[in-house]
Amino acid sequence: MRIVFMGTPQAAVPxxxxxxxxxxxxxxxxxxxxxxxxxxxxxxxxxxxxxxxELGIQVLQPAGVxxxxxxxxxxxxxxxxxxVVAYGRILPQTFLDxxxxxxxxxxxxxxxxxxxxxxxxxxxxNGETVTGVTTMKMDAGLDTGDVLLQREIAIAEDDTAASxxxxxxxxxxxxxxxxxxxxxDIVPIPQDDALATYAPILKKIDGLIDxxxxxxxxxxxxxxxxxxPGTFTFLNGVRIGIVSGTAEKFGxxxxxxxxxxxxxxxxxxxCGGDSVLRISAAQPEGKRVLTAADIVNGxxxxxxxxxxx
Numbered sequence: 001m002r003i004v005f006m007g008t009p010q011a012a013v014p015x016x017x018x019x020x021x022x023x024x025x026x027x028x029x030x031x032x033x034x035x036x037x038x039x040x041x042x043x044x045x046x047x048x049x050x051x052x053x054e055l056g057i058q059v060l061q062p063a064g065v066x067x068x069x070x071x072x073x074x075x076x077x078x079x080x081x082x083x084v085v086a087y088g089r090i091l092p093q094t095f096l097d098x099x100x101x102x103x104x105x106x107x108x109x110x111x112x113x114x115x116x117x118x119x120x121x122x123x124x125x126n127g128e129t130v131t132g133v134t135t136m137k138m139d140a141g142l143d144t145g146d147v148l149l150q151r152e153i154a155i156a157e158d159d160t161a162a163s164x165x166x167x168x169x170x171x172x173x174x175x176x177x178x179x180x181x182x183x184x185d186i187v188p189i190p191q192d193d194a195l196a197t198y199a200p201i202l203k204k205i206d207g208l209i210d211x212x213x214x215x216x217x218x219x220x221x222x223x224x225x226x227x228x229p230g231t232f233t234f235l236n237g238v239r240i241g242i243v244s245g246t247a248e249k250f251g252x253x254x255x256x257x258x259x260x261x262x263x264x265x266x267x268x269x270x271c272g273g274d275s276v277l278r279i280s281a282a283q284p285e286g287k288r289v290l291t292a293a294d295i296v297n298g299x300x301x302x303x304x305x306x307x308x309x
Contacts, residue, residue, distance in 0.1 A: 001024050001025070001080045001081060001101075001180060001183075002024070002025040002027055002078065002079045002080045002081075003019060003024050003025065003026050003027065003079055003080065003081055003082070003083050003180070004026075004027050004028050004029075004030065004074070004077050004079040004081075004082045004083070004099070005019065005026055005028075005029045005030070005048075005052075005057075005082075005083050005085075006029070006030040006031070006082060006083065006084045006085070006087040006091075007029075007030075007031060007048045007084065007085040007086055007087050008031050008032045008046045008047075008048050008086055008087055008088045009046065009047055009048070009086050009088075010047040010169070011085070011086055011108070011165055011166075011168070011169040012047070012048050012085035012086045012087075012169070013047050013048055013051045013169070014169045014170050014172070014173035015083070015085045015106055015169070015172060015173040015176050016029065016048060016051055016052065016055070016085075017051060017055070017173070018173040018174065018176065018177050019083065019176070019177065019180065020055050020057070022177055022180070022181070024180065026052075026055070026057045027058070027077040027078070027079050028057065028058045028059070028060050028077050029048060029049070029052035029057050029058065029059050029060070030060050030061070030062070030087065031046045031048045031049045031052070031059060031060075031061055031087070032046055032061065032087075032088050032089075033061045033062075033063060034046070034049075034061070049061070060073070064089075065089055065091060065092065065095060066092055071092075071094050071095065071098070074095055074098055075098050079099050080099055080100055080101050081099050081100070081101035081102065081103065081104055081180070081183070082095070082096075082098070082099055082102070082103040082104070083103070083104050083105075083106075083176065083180070084103055084104070084105045084106070084138060085105070085106045085172070085176070091103065091138065092140075093140050096138050096139065096140070101183055102137055102138065103137070103138040104135055104136070104137060104138065104148065104176070104179060104180065104183075105135065105136050105137075105138045105143075105145065106133060106134070106135055106172045106173075106175070106176045107119065107133070107134045107135075107136060107143055108120050108131075108133055108165065108168045108169075108172065109123060109131055109132065109133075109134065109199065110130075110131065110132040110133075110134060110150055110152065111134040111136060111143060111147055111150075111191055112143075112144075112191040112192060112193065112195050112196040112197070113195065113196070113197045114131075114197055114198070114199040115142055115143035115144070115196055115197070115198050115199065116142065116143065116198045116199035116200050116201070117199065117200065117201040117202075118199045118200065118201055118202045119131070119199040120161050120164050120165045120168060120224075121161045121199065121202055121224045121225060122199035122200075122224065123155070123164075123199070123224070124155060124159065124160070124161055124164060124220060124223050124224035125220055125221045125223075125224030125225060126220065126224070127216065127217065127220045128155055129154065129155050130152055130153070130154055130155060131152075131153050131155055131164065131168070132150055132151055132152040132153050132168075133150065133151050133153065133168050133171055133172040133175050134147055134148075134149070134150045135147075135148040135149045135150075135175055135176055135179040136148055136188075136191075137188050144191060144193070145191075146188030146189060146190050146191070147188065147189045147190075147191060148179050148183075148186050148188055149175055149178060149179050149186065150175075151171055151172075151174075151175050153167060153168060153171060158223075159223065160223045160224075160226040160227075161223065161224050161225065161226055161227070162226060162227055202225070202228060202229050203229065204229045205229075206225065206229055207221075207225050207229040207230050207231045207232050208231075208232060208233070209221070209231055209232065209233045209242060209307075209308065210308075211233070211256040211257035211269065211270070211271055211272070211307060211308050212256045212271070212272045213271060213272050214247070214271060214272045214273045214275050215245075215247035215248060215271040215272075215273075215275035215276055215277040216247040216275065218231075218245065218247070218271060218277050219245050219246060219247040219277060222242055222243075222244060222245050226243075230243075233257070233307045233308055234307070234308060234309060235301070235305055235306075235307055235309065236309065238284065238285060239284075239285040240282055240283070240284050240285070240300070240301075240307070241282060241283035241284075241285075241289075242279055242281075242282055243280075243281035243282055243283055243289050244279070244280045244281045245277045245278060245279045245280060246266070246277070246278045246280065247271075247275060247276070247277060247278075248268070248275065248276040248277070248278055249274075249275060249276070250274055250275070250276065252270075252274075254270075255270065255306055256270055256271060256272055256308070257269060257270065257271075257306045257307040257308040257309070258270045258304070258305070258306050258307075259301050259302060259303050259304060259305040259306070259307070260276065260303065261303060262292075262295070262296050262301055262302060262303055263292070263296060264291075264292050264293040264296060265278075265292060266278035266279055266280050266292045267279040267282070267292055267295055267296075267301050269307060279292065279295075279301075280292050282295055282300070282301070284300055
């Protein structure tokens with residue numbers, strides 16, 4: 001099948017490689033323009049661009065997809081289908097209708113749950129134990145197209161957004177391969193909008209810890225927001241990133257955010273519902289990640305400190 005692939009981040013690379021390995025004719029790869037990165041603000045290519053170049057596939061990086069010229073270039077590729085994996089742009093209906101099989105999207109959730117830009121992060125942050133991947137026929141809505149195939153993925157207690165996204169990318173590549181191979185036979189299933197939930201784009205403020213919440217909820221957010229935006233708190237106006245933490249059931253402190261104990265096994269902080277978060281690693285602003293022992297030895301956090309102030 002002749003395919004136009006559209007994707008940008010590392011999570012899209014396994015899908016591109018799988019479709020190429022399946023023997024499909026990849027007419028072109030669309031990806032976001034190179035962006036400044038690093039201390040020198042050097043223009044940096046996306047992971048998908050690098051993979052496409054390695055595979056010898058034509059790369060297109062339009063600044064936008066809504067002009068007549070952009071549409072004409074897209075149509076001229078004469079593909080059978082567009083395959084979209086985290087491209088980073090909303091495609092107009094003219095693009096979705098350009099090819100005989102339209103556009104197929106790989107989304108990193110079990111739609112209609114967690115529609116939006118950050119499904120893996122919010123699934124973990126909300127304490128889900130199961131997520132998954134979905135292929136769908138794209139329409140003009142936000143992840144509202146008819147479902148083609150789905151596959152579940154279990155979320156373990158020690159999984160983070162990074163680990164589940166990596167797993168989802170690999171499993172999703174296989175699901176996408178199966179979908180494209182069987183496009184003529186798969187019966188699309190409309191989504192039930194009544195069951196829809198949303199996963200909005202992450203903002204830095206999402207990582208601010210509310211110590212009045214139960215420790216289990218805070219621990220889930222630590223996992224779900226790793227590596228971005230990270231979870232953090234303040235002590236005397238100094239920002240402290242909370243890198244890892246585990247929920248425990250009981251605490252006797254007077255105030256949410258109060259440090260109850262501090263030793264090499266962890267820093268125990270009072271949370272909502274008489275629960276405790278045991279912090280095992282933290283990162284004061286401008287410093288390296290510290291273990292619990294480092295935190296105690298450096299008096300970064302002490303018994304009686306109240307976080308969030």
